[in-house]
Amino acid sequence: xxxxxxxxxxxxxxxxxxxxxxxxxxxxxxxxxxxxxxxxxxxxxxxxxxxxxxxxxxxxxxxxxxxxxxxxxxxxxxxxxxxxxxxxxxxxxxxxxxxxxxxxxxxxxxxxxxxxxxxxxxxxxxxxxxxxxxxxxxxxxxxxxxxxxxxxxxxxxxxxxxxxxxxxxxxxxxxxxxxxxxxxxxxxxxxxxxxxxxxxxxxxxxxxxxxxxxxxxxxxxxxxxxxxxxxxxxxxxxxxxxxxxxxxxxxxxxxxxxxxxxxxxxxxxxxxxxxxxxxxxxxxxxxxxxxxxxxxxxxxxxxxxxxxxxxxxxxxxxxxxxxxxxxxxxxxxxxxxxxxxxxxxxxxxxxxxxxxxxxxxxxxxxxxxxxxxxxxxxxxxxxxxxxxxxxxxxxxxxxxxxxxxxxxxxxxxxxxxxxxxxxxxxxxxxxxxxxxxxxxxxxxxxxxxxxxxxxxxxxxxxxxxxxxxxxxxxxxxxxxxxxxxxxxxxxxxxxxxxxxxxxxxx
Amino acid sequence: xxxxxxxxxxxxxxxxxxxxxxxxxxxxxxxxxxxxxxxxxxxxxxxxxxxxxxxxxxxxxxxxxxxxxxxxxxxxxxxxxxxxxxxxxxxxxxxxxxxxxxxxxxxxxxxxxxxxxxxxxxxxxxxxxxxxxxxxxxxxxxxxxxxxxxxxxxxxxxxxxxxxxxxxxxxxxxxxxxxxxxxxxxxxxxxxxxxxxxxxxxxxxxxxxxxxxxxxxxxxxxxxxxxxxxxxxxxxxxxxxxxxxxxxxxxxxxxxxxxxxxxxxxxxxxxxxxxxxxxxxxxxxxxxxxxxxxxxxxxxxxxxxxxxxxxxxxxxxxxxxxxxxxxxxxxxxxxxxxxxxxxxxxxxxxxxxxxxxxxxxxx
Numbered sequence: 057x058x059x060x061x062x063x064x065x066x067x068x069x070x071x072x073x074x075x076x077x078x079x080x081x082x083x084x085x086x087x088x089x090x091x092x093x094x095x096x097x098x099x100x101x102x103x104x105x106x107x108x109x110x111x112x113x114x115x116x117x118x119x120x121x122x123x124x125x126x127x128x129x130x131x132x133x134x135x136x137x138x139x140x141x142x143x144x145x146x147x148x149x150x151x152x153x154x155x156x157x158x159x160x161x162x163x164x165x166x167x168x169x170x171x172x173x174x175x176x177x178x179x180x181x182x183x184x185x186x187x188x189x190x191x192x193x194x195x196x197x198x199x200x201x202x203x204x205x206x207x208x209x210x211x212x213x214x215x216x217x218x219x220x221x222x223x224x225x226x227x228x229x230x231x232x233x234x235x236x237x238x239x240x241x242x243x244x245x246x247x248x249x250x251x252x253x254x255x256x257x258x259x260x261x262x263x264x265x266x267x268x269x270x271x272x273x274x275x276x277x278x279x280x281x282x283x284x285x286x287x288x289x290x291x292x293x294x295x296x297x298x299x300x301x302x303x304x305x306x307x308x309x310x311x312x313x314x315x316x317x318x319x320x321x322x323x324x325x326x327x328x329x330x331x332x333x334x335x336x337x338x339x340x341x342x343x344x345x346x347x348x349x350x351x352x353x354x355x356x357x358x359x360x361x362x363x364x365x366x367x368x369x370x371x372x373x374x375x376x377x378x379x380x381x382x383x384x385x386x387x388x389x390x391x392x393x394x395x396x397x398x399x400x401x402x403x404x405x406x407x408x409x410x411x412x413x414x415x416x417x418x419x420x421x422x423x424x425x426x427x428x429x430x431x432x433x434x435x436x437x438x439x440x441x442x443x444x445x446x447x448x449x450x451x452x453x454x455x456x457x458x459x460x461x462x463x464x465x466x467x468x469x470x471x472x473x474x475x476x477x478x479x480x481x482x483x484x485x486x487x488x489x490x491x492x493x494x495x496x497x498x499x500x501x502x503x504x505x506x507x508x509x510x511x512x513x514x515x516x517x518x519x520x521x522x523x524x525x526x527x528x529x530x531x532x533x534x535x536x537x538x539x540x541x542x543x544x545x546x547x548x549x550x551x552x553x554x555x556x557x558x559x560x561x562x
Numbered sequence: 563x564x565x566x567x568x569x570x571x572x573x574x575x576x577x578x579x580x581x582x583x584x585x586x587x588x589x590x591x592x593x594x595x596x597x598x599x600x601x602x603x604x605x606x607x608x609x610x611x612x613x614x615x616x617x618x619x620x621x622x623x624x625x626x627x628x629x630x631x632x633x634x635x636x637x638x639x640x641x642x643x644x645x646x647x648x649x650x651x652x653x654x655x656x657x658x659x660x661x662x663x664x665x666x667x668x669x670x671x672x673x674x675x676x677x678x679x680x681x682x683x684x685x686x687x688x689x690x691x692x693x694x695x696x697x698x699x700x701x702x703x704x705x706x707x708x709x710x711x712x713x714x715x716x717x718x719x720x721x722x723x724x725x726x727x728x729x730x731x732x733x734x735x736x737x738x739x740x741x742x743x744x745x746x747x748x749x750x751x752x753x754x755x756x757x758x759x760x761x762x763x764x765x766x767x768x769x770x771x772x773x774x775x776x777x778x779x780x781x782x783x784x785x786x787x788x789x790x791x792x793x794x795x796x797x798x799x800x801x802x803x804x805x806x807x808x809x810x811x812x813x814x815x816x817x818x819x820x821x822x823x824x825x826x827x828x829x830x831x832x833x834x835x836x837x838x839x840x841x842x843x844x845x846x847x848x849x850x851x852x853x854x855x856x857x858x859x860x861x862x863x864x865x866x867x868x869x870x871x872x873x874x875x876x877x878x879x880x881x882x883x884x885x886x887x888x889x890x891x892x893x894x895x896x897x898x899x900x901x902x903x904x905x906x907x908x909x910x911x912x913x914x915x916x917x918x919x920x921x922x923x924x925x
Binding site: 101114328365367387388390392397399404405406407408410411413418419422424427428429430 | 764767768769770772773774776777778780781783785786787789790791847920
């Protein structure tokens with residue numbers, strides 16, 4: 057090791073970090089420098105080594121011998137959670153680790169301790185919590201149960217808890233895809249928080265899949281690919297296109313595949329649909345069409361796909377599909393009508409995480425021969441579908457679903473419904489939390505399905521995605537359609553404008 | 563194929579607590595993981611054969627282990643269905659007693675023919691299962707609470723019928739003949755167990771019903787959205803559990819030839835132990851039929867040897883309890899990442915939530 061030791065004000069410096077798992081090199085000689093007050097974005101596909109890197113920083117994994125790290129010039133032992141914490145490293149994982157039923161005060165106290173030791177006074181505790189949050193976001197109601205907070209507010213509470221104790225002003229805050237579960241409209245609030253944290257002198261490592269966020273927030277960007285750092289540079293030196301190129305390792309001309317022209321026949325007609333959030337929703341969906349549903353959180357956008365699939369109850373309205381009028385819906389009936397629902401919560405709603413890919417694939421339609429469920433036949437059928445949608449790894453059929461990457465999980469669920477002969481695919485946030493490459497694969501699979509006559513509904517908080525993927529987009533406000541965009545008028549700006557205008561008006 | 567995503571994630575999750583690659587290969591090849599129960603069983607046989615050859619290596623021992631455990635096995639087969647659907651059944655032990663008491667009382671006190679007594683007892687057991695099922699699926703009570711309450715109600719019926727705990731004896735031979743024959747020296751109860759196990763195995767692992775049942779237990783919301791009537795699955799699981807316990811109660815009455823008002827309580831732990839231990843065998847992480855059977859005979863052999871070697875009464879409970887805790891601990895530690903059964907991993911999820919979460923970890 058000829059490397060000189062970094063200076064005392066250098067922040068976090070890592071050199072030559074490697075990690076080998078049995079049969080797999082996850083990280084190969086990766087370096088990273090984080091200066092105080094800097095917001096550095098870390099990008100990479102699933103499997104690029106991002107999560108391994110973060111886990112080593114957090115002390116979950118021990119790195120291979122040879123890697124070195126310093127915090128403000130003092131050597132830092134990697135692979136020890138205690139050492140990482142002592143050095144001022146704080147982590148916000150995607151699972152925020154908050155207890156939904158407890159209020160903000162208790163959640164903040166859980167991370168550290170209560171103000172008092174023997175007698176807990178609600179007023180003292182609330183005051184302490186308010187003081188803690190004042191700097192970050194004073195608008196949060198500290199007495200509200202965490203379950204009633206918005207997604208952004210929950211993240212802010214988690215950050216407040218992580219930074220509690222004051223160490224972190226000179227420390228490092230690692231945010232692992234904090235916006236993955238956040239509606240687009242709420243990201244601004246989180247970004248203000250991140251900037252405020254950085255302004256105090258804390259170095260921020262911001263892990264994300266969303267390119268647009270990098271340009272909005274970061275001042276430096278690093279990209280990992282196949283366990284190596286392939287790029288670190290100031291933000292000014294990259295463009296979105298060049299970033300994507302570094303992430304996937306080759307230029308991406310076909311990022312958004314051309315959508316096929318939709319047919320004339322109406323595949324599905326919704327009239328006066330009512331649910332908890334939807335009030336009198338009307339729209340028609342054509343054969344082979346990709347229809348986007350836009351709207352801010354609470355506009356009813358997130359209830360369209362589940363309502364069509366009978367996942368949530370209707371309080372009124374009707375749906376016409378295949379010449380039949382339906383007045384109520386449950387999941388089994390929806391499947392029978394050829395409506396498939398792909399929820400955004402893949403872990404809990406899309407699939408059984410502990411089941412194998414094969415079992416998940418065949419679950420809605422189990423085919424028997426003489427009353428016998430043949431595992432070999434299922435396997436052969438599953439292999440065919442996985443091959444068609446290029447699911448990785450190639451022998452995925454007998455793997456546990458939860459071990460697949462997000463994009464591949466989504467493809468398995470897509471294959472499941474295509475196997476059932478779905479005529480309508482209703483997707484809620486289909487690319488949330490998946491990387492750039494997997495996104496492209498999902499888009500390709502959707503356009504391919506549309507080309508074959510399947511109608512697709514995509515509810516998404518990502519305007520860019522809707523504008524480029526869909527033939528037509530309807531914008532919701534207060535559970536009703538307020539705008540319809542198509543052709544030349546269908547742009548990300550127009551969608552955002554309509555959705556926000558709707559928000560301002562309401 | 564457009565992009566190759568290296569399987570880092572898989573390696574990533576496999577890493578903590580997993581044996582290194584070469585050792586894992588050997589473990590896989592010998593089946594030391596899925597078939598560990600069979601190896602341990604063989605070890606027990608070997609140890610006891612060397613330690614107490616005179617008493618242990620006899621036909622009587624083999625017959626008594628096979629026969630005595632058949633009832634445990636039959637009741638366990640039913641419990642598998644309830645647990646696989648994600649429902650606990652704590653009422654089966656008292657139901658077993660009730661079936662024993664009812665069938666005995668109907669024949670001795672009411673002088674009903676044995677066939678009719680059996681039918682009526684089965685109907686009573688079915689009714690218990692149906693009520694359990696309705697309480698859990700329609701009313702929405704947690705299965706633990708529902709079956710615990712039911713178990714107390716059943717106890718009241720038992721006390722009433724037996725006048726506060728009197729033994730009933732003197733059954734017609736047509737009834738005791740149900741359990742006593744030994745064709746080719748094999749206790750007929752063991753044959754019943756095998757037959758029921760084959761049926762259970764088909765239903766659970768080779769019929770759509772079983773797949774749906776397991777999906778319901780492993781991910782209720784995802785199962786519902788896949789079009790599965792999850793309420794019906796939970797209901798069926800609880801009914802199956804009650805029916806099996808009723809059959810067990812009838813058979814034990816026939817086998818012993820008398821009714822004890824406390825007979826069932828001795829089955830609660832061994833049956834749970836067998837089913838949970840069964841998840842560490844054959845189909846690891848799942849409630850499964852052959853794993854449960856292996857577990858039962860493993861536990862029975864272990865206990866039998868200790869008894870023959872001069873162990874006292876408490877040894878049975880100690881052995882069953884220790885084996886259950888040890889085996890399930892190992893199973894949970896070994897397959898955390900697999901997300902297997904939620905029931906086994908009670909409480910674990912919350913704790914994991916505070917650890918650095920991985921993208922693909924189950925919720």
